[in-house]
Amino acid sequence: MSNPAQILLIGAGELGTAFLPHLSALPNTKVTLGVRTPSKYTQLAGPDVTLTALDITGPSDELSKTFAQYDIVISATGFGQSAGTVTKLANEILEAGKLRKKAKKERLWFFPWQWGVDYDIIGDGEGLMPLFGEQKGVRNLLREKSFESHVNWTIVSTGIFMSFIFEQFWGIVDREGDQVTMRAFRDWNHKVTVTDVRDIGKVLARVVAGDVESENQVVYAAGDTVSYGQLADLVERIMEKKVEREKWSIPHLQAELAKDPDNLIKRYRLVFARDGVWWDKELSANHKLQIPATNVETYARELFGVNQ
Secondary structure, eight states: OOOOEEEEEEOOSHHHHHHHHHHHTSTTEEEEEEESOGGGGGGGOBTTEEEEEOOTTSOHHHHHHHHTTOSEEEEOOOSOOOTTHHHHHHHHHHHHHHHHHHTTOOOEEEEOSOOSSOHHHHTTTTTTOHHHHHHHHHHHHHHHHTTTTTEEEEEEEOOEEGGGGGOGGGSSEEEETTEEEEEEESOTTOEEEEEOHHHHHHHHHHHHTTOSOOTTEEEEOOSEEEEHHHHHHHHHHHHTSOOEEEEEOHHHHHHHHHHSTTOHHHHHHHHTTSSSSOOOGGGSHHHHTTOOOOOHHHHHHHHHTOOO
16 A cells, blocks of 8 residues: 555635545545644644644745645635735745655645636736736746646636625625615626535545546636526525615726725725636536535525525
8 A cells, every 4th residue: 555645734714624624534645734823723633634833934945845745735825815925835835846856756736725716817807906916927837837846736716715705795695684785796697606615625635536637737616606697586586585786887896996995895896897707617627526516595595594
């Protein structure tokens, strides 16, 4: 029997903790959870999960040596990252791959923090989202440098986390007492792909297991892809009453942002009104592998406490 694959999972936030049970259940694998303060996460340790102290803001040469000890590195560090962090991590991974090559080890397999929209298409949202632009830069860096650096990479694009579209601050589903207002970013035909974080881990595990062709590719996941009109119809059906509907066109969103240019939520709204935020569910890895995934209606019924 070959030695277990050594996986380093960076981060124990909403996404990292959702990944952990699926990764730790894989056969012949050992998962190390890298967090800044391991003592805060002892409840996550187990027979196949160990904790290690890891600060991704630390010196790059030290981090590259650490990453080189693992076969697979998965970043679940979240969006609360400062500018340059995702690029720094990608460069450290590339250096770690070179160290593994010198040591005559197999290529390092890297899953960067790209669990979101299609950054190749959306870019920096015409200057609105520098972090999105940096994410596209990471993709280009990996495409250009990974082969010579003895690194393979896989990007899993998941769309927006399903819970986000129902958060009050977005304004898409605005519930005030008995009154529900549905809003469309761009128009009612514009679509959005969403995936429940509980399902992203299922897809990731199948990718790691080799069930998906993913070497140096973007893999798509999709719990559901719906238009804003379909979403409004769905909420009406679940709530069993008419909802108010407002269209927030791109000019409207631009005008709102102009009034408050530092408002990050208003920036997100405008970016998500553009292309690169949806793809056909039938093209997703979970659909092709017949992985059960929560759709928007099931999630909404659970959220609203309405039975099927």
